[in-house]
Amino acid sequence: MTLEAAGTAPISASAIRMDVAALNAFMENAFPEPRPGALPYVVQAAPGHVQARLDPGDHALRPGGLISGPTQMGFADMVAYMLVLAHIGPVAMAVTSALNYQFLRPCRPGPLFADAHMLRLGKRLAVMDVRIWTEDAAKKPVGQANVTYAIP
Amino acid sequence: MTLEAAGTAPISASAIRMDVAALNAFMENAFPEPRPGALPYVVQAAPGHVQARLDPGDHALRPGGLISGPTQMGFADMVAYMLVLAHIGPVAMAVTSALNYQFLRPCRPGPLFADAHMLRLGKRLAVMDVRIWTEDAAKKPVGQANVTYAIP
Amino acid sequence: MTLEAAGTAPISASAIRMDVAALNAFMENAFPEPRPGALPYVVQAAPGHVQARLDPGDHALRPGGLISGPTQMGFADMVAYMLVLAHIGPVAMAVTSALNYQFLRPCRPGPLFADAHMLRLGKRLAVMDVRIWTEDAAKKPVGQANVTYAIP
Amino acid sequence: MTLEAAGTAPISASAIRMDVAALNAFMENAFPEPRPGALPYVVQAAPGHVQARLDPGDHALRPGGLISGPTQMGFADMVAYMLVLAHIGPVAMAVTSALNYQFLRPCRPGPLFADAHMLRLGKRLAVMDVRIWTEDAAKKPVGQANVTYAIP
Numbered sequence: 001m002t003l004e005a006a007g008t009a010p011i012s013a014s015a016i017r018m019d020v021a022a023l024n025a026f027m028e029n030a031f032p033e034p035r036p037g038a039l040p041y042v043v044q045a046a047p048g049h050v051q052a053r054l055d056p057g058d059h060a061l062r063p064g065g066l067i068s069g070p071t072q073m074g075f076a077d078m079v080a081y082m083l084v085l086a087h088i089g090p091v092a093m094a095v096t097s098a099l100n101y102q103f104l105r106p107c108r109p110g111p112l113f114a115d116a117h118m119l120r121l122g123k124r125l126a127v128m129d130v131r132i133w134t135e136d137a138a139k140k141p142v143g144q145a146n147v148t149y150a151i152p
Numbered sequence: 153m154t155l156e157a158a159g160t161a162p163i164s165a166s167a168i169r170m171d172v173a174a175l176n177a178f179m180e181n182a183f184p185e186p187r188p189g190a191l192p193y194v195v196q197a198a199p200g201h202v203q204a205r206l207d208p209g210d211h212a213l214r215p216g217g218l219i220s221g222p223t224q225m226g227f228a229d230m231v232a233y234m235l236v237l238a239h240i241g242p243v244a245m246a247v248t249s250a251l252n253y254q255f256l257r258p259c260r261p262g263p264l265f266a267d268a269h270m271l272r273l274g275k276r277l278a279v280m281d282v283r284i285w286t287e288d289a290a291k292k293p294v295g296q297a298n299v300t301y302a303i304p
Numbered sequence: 305m306t307l308e309a310a311g312t313a314p315i316s317a318s319a320i321r322m323d324v325a326a327l328n329a330f331m332e333n334a335f336p337e338p339r340p341g342a343l344p345y346v347v348q349a350a351p352g353h354v355q356a357r358l359d360p361g362d363h364a365l366r367p368g369g370l371i372s373g374p375t376q377m378g379f380a381d382m383v384a385y386m387l388v389l390a391h392i393g394p395v396a397m398a399v400t401s402a403l404n405y406q407f408l409r410p411c412r413p414g415p416l417f418a419d420a421h422m423l424r425l426g427k428r429l430a431v432m433d434v435r436i437w438t439e440d441a442a443k444k445p446v447g448q449a450n451v452t453y454a455i456p
Numbered sequence: 457m458t459l460e461a462a463g464t465a466p467i468s469a470s471a472i473r474m475d476v477a478a479l480n481a482f483m484e485n486a487f488p489e490p491r492p493g494a495l496p497y498v499v500q501a502a503p504g505h506v507q508a509r510l511d512p513g514d515h516a517l518r519p520g521g522l523i524s525g526p527t528q529m530g531f532a533d534m535v536a537y538m539l540v541l542a543h544i545g546p547v548a549m550a551v552t553s554a555l556n557y558q559f560l561r562p563c564r565p566g567p568l569f570a571d572a573h574m575l576r577l578g579k580r581l582a583v584m585d586v587r588i589w590t591e592d593a594a595k596k597p598v599g600q601a602n603v604t605y606a607i608p
Contacts, residue, residue: 030215031215035211059187063182063183068226069226069229069248069251070222070223070225070226070229071222073222073225073226073251073253074220074221074222074225074226077221077222095255096221096255097254097255097581097604098252098253098254098255098554098604099221099225099252099253099255100250100251100252100253100404100450100556101225101250101251101252101253102249102250102423102424102431102450102452103247103248103249103250103251104423104424104431105424119406119408119445119448120406120408120409120444124580124606125553125606127406127408127448129433129448140424141423144423144431144433144450146404146406146448146450148406148553148554150580150581249429249452250402250452252404252556252602254575254576254583254602254604256575256576256583257576271558271560271597271600272558272560272561272596276428276454277401277454279558279560279600281585281600292576293575296575296583296585296602298556298558298600298602300401300402300558302428302429334519335519339515363491367486367487372530373530373533373552373555374526374527374529374530374533375526377526377529377530377555377557378524378525378526378529378530381525381526399559400525400559401558401559402556402557402558402559403525403529403556403557403559404554404555404556404557405529405554405555405556405557406553406554407551407552407553407554407555
């Protein structure tokens with residue numbers, strides 16, 4: 001392949017190119033002055049899987065005191081982005097092409113966690129499953145997303 | 153039906169119960185202290201259709217200077233909410249159950265517009281199509297959403 | 305609730321009301337004369353999970369010799385239906401309200417398997433995740449679906 | 457671009473390369489022995505838009521006498537395929553990468569119609585909106601789909 005010809009290992013879902021520290025450093029660099037609680041951080045990274053955490057600020061609450069839908073969707077999008085970067089490395093640009101979010105349960109205030117799993121990593125598209133959950137939810141997700149990234 | 157028994161006209165996609173002024177007053181009341189540029193406002197409301205505008209603040213930009221995905225998805229969600237309320241009135245609670253967003257084109261800074269059309273208004277679910285566009289896009293949408301609201 | 309008042313246990317994702325034999329008997333009764341290979345059968349049923357198998361007939365192939373998209377989507381829909389019925393029992397009608405399918409890999413001829421997991425079972429909506437795979441795929445799914453059923 | 461270098465106009469949503477007759481001839485050639493009522497035919501083709509008709513056979517009915525979900529989804533997929541081919545021509549392979557279907561209303565037996573509109577035609581992905589309706593539905597769609605095709 002082109003990538004191999006250039007002396008680089010091909011993109012693969014069976015190995016990662018960025019670990020937890022590298023992913024978090026990339027994020028902090030890309031979003032240098034986030035509002036408090038706006039930026040998630042990666043807590044686990046492995047081939048095919050990234051787990052992240054978000055501590056939403058007050059701006060993330062909607063009337064009724066629950067965590068807003070856009071906050072959840074934005075978190076899902078960000079974790080999917082981290083999962084893509086973990087596999088393709090920090091040099092490549094990737095953009096969301098589709099995000100499908102199912103709101104499953106009320107999302108109570110407090111830390112949010114997300115598990116993103118790679119369903120398919122192709123040369124041009126990455127398709128991922130993301131589950132979002134809270135500490136009190138006993139592993140029942142508050143939301144589930146399918147996220148597709150286009151890889152240039 | 154229950155609603156008729158209570159002396160109320162049934163919910164219908166062929167008539168609205170809230171006009172532009174009522175929708176915007178509802179929004180300002182529900183979100184009393186939004187960040188600048190975080191709250192859209194309705195510019196048209198008719199049976200089956202609402203158009204709204206958002207003037208995103210700087211916080212809505214992502215690295216690269218484009219309007220972020222969560223800003224677009226949040227706008228789509230909000231306009232769908234306005235379309236539901238226009239038909240069922242301000243008394244009823246409604247929550248998003250699914251949002252499917254297609255990112256179609258780069259979303260350049262500036263005012264954002266959204267057209268939400270009702271695909272189906274049932275007693276329990278409202279399904280809507282939302283197109284988001286900018287002034288310079290010559291009617292080509294930057295994004296398209298399907299939004300489903302559960303009506304209690 | 306109404307169901308309890310009627311002496312019935314409430315619908316729950318933690319117990320099933322139909323086992324493998326009951327689900328397959330229901331299917332054969334509902335679709336009495338399927339074309340060969342058109343009807344899947346359930347091989348496992350447990351709280352929150354159903355696994356099924358389909359042996360597609362020749363009509364399921366599309367030009368190029370792969371199993372067609374509608375065959376995959378129809379299989380996903382059917383397995384989701386089985387998962388709903390397993391929990392709510394054979395008496396209730398349920399209809400698909402949304403199906404979102406991601407085509408992940410070429411689907412080669414041969415037996416198809418599907419795992420459907422319940423993401424949320426509410427009184428009015430059931431949301432499920434379905435993965436479809438083949439024997440030669442080494443656990444890599446050929447497709448993934450989100451299926452929502454409305455429960456009357 | 458490569459295509460221009462080869463003496464061909466670039467792919468564009470503002471011109472079609474195949475008209476109604478060419479699209480129907482392509483379909484009949486690709487699916488030489490369809491079951492009766494399994495193959496739709498194109499009735500209109502214009503830049504950005506294709507309309508097609510399906511006369512479903514008995515095999516398309518599900519218990520209850522309505523037109524089955526997979527029939528509707530298969531029809532949506534096929535019309536989206538026709539819309540892609542109309543713009544890129546018969547030489548190129550294209551495969552569905554995602555299909556998101558909203559079931560809006562009961563689909564009664566009889567002729568089905570579909571309008572597919574191009575939301576975005578890129579070099580690698582085509583994103584389309586498809587509405588399916590019947591003659592007695594007074595323009596209210598029975599289903600709506602978002603279909604994404606990958607263009608090699």
